[in-house]
Amino acid sequence: MQTAFIQGMGIGGSLIMAVGAQNAFVLKQGLKRSHSLPIAAICSFIDAVMITAGVAGLGHLILAFPLIKDIASFGGAIFLLFYGYSALKSSFNENRLDSDDALAADSLKKAVLTTLAISLLNPHLYLDTVVLLGSISVQFEGTEKQWFGAGAVLASFVWFFSLSLGAKYLSPIFKKPKAWCYLDRFICITMWSIAAALMYPYIV
Template identity: 40%
Template sequence: MELGTALQGFGMMLSLIVAIGAQNTFLLRQGLARRRMTPLVLICWLSDLILVLIGVSGVGAVIENVPVAMIVIKICGAVVLLGYAAMAIRRAARGESLDVDAATDRRTTVSVIGTCLAITWLNPHVYLDTVLMIGGVANSHGDPGRWWFAAGTLIGSLVWFAALGYGARMLRPLLRTPRAWRILDSAIAVIMIITAIKLLAG
């Protein structure tokens, strides 16, 4: 029973974070540059750890029962997502790409970590996914099931971020041309727009 509950959590987390978004794109680009992956993967995973534990502890259920808070969170989340979509559309229109053969990052470690924290914590959508959605589903399993569910989600989070960050170099052959980046950024824009619409309609 416990293992099955953990597997449900694992699957739910992957279904929420595998979609291309700002955080995943950032990790992908850093992975192609092959720099600072360990601290970035840890930041992304530890952020999920904190947010999932907040949700599973019952805070998510409290927030969910405050209609005004939910409306504000959804609107802010949609605005952020549409902002990401606009940036992706601009990159696609300009044909911006990353030279995967000479990918480097001249920014300081502090700057890169700061960017990762901002992308992770300033996106309201992450709170909807981890605190409210995962927290709500986890709590439906009662004790101790909710903690097994949470453990499964955190394993899923770690597996995904590690695979994306350290496995990015395997995608280098597919991302050598500006056309490939146009397709990637166009897909990002579409996904972000659809997610924003679902968020507002939900």
């Protein structure tokens, strides 16, 4: 039981902590202190649902119907290209808000919808949680499989809330407008890189 739980935390955490669109968005909202806790909760809840589905064996469904992955890939790429462009455009704004003044830059509705889009339109979410973690979980049986899933779910909650709440400690750095410019450009590169990776299999 303990071994399965620790493995779930370790493997789940390593997948979740990889630099990606979702983490970049959570970090930025945490720095802006803009609905950071609801965003962390949504990301964690989505991961929990997907991990549970994977451990329950639904990963085979995605593998059996490639169209699901194709739709997510195209939709995700389009959204990430648009979001990356918005971040790039924002990086050239000379009147940057610092982290203390950006408290309510986004409405809660916009923040929630963006979080859902970045999360659910990313096929890597399904591949990492439902397929990969689901495949790894088959080595466990009975309650051990459940503990493996619980470990992965806990890793997700710990990571997203730590990222969201811990962002405030970076606030002194983001007192400088240039820091926000660099962050937006980093986010743009991240979003466009992921979009390119999603489209690469379809153009080669």
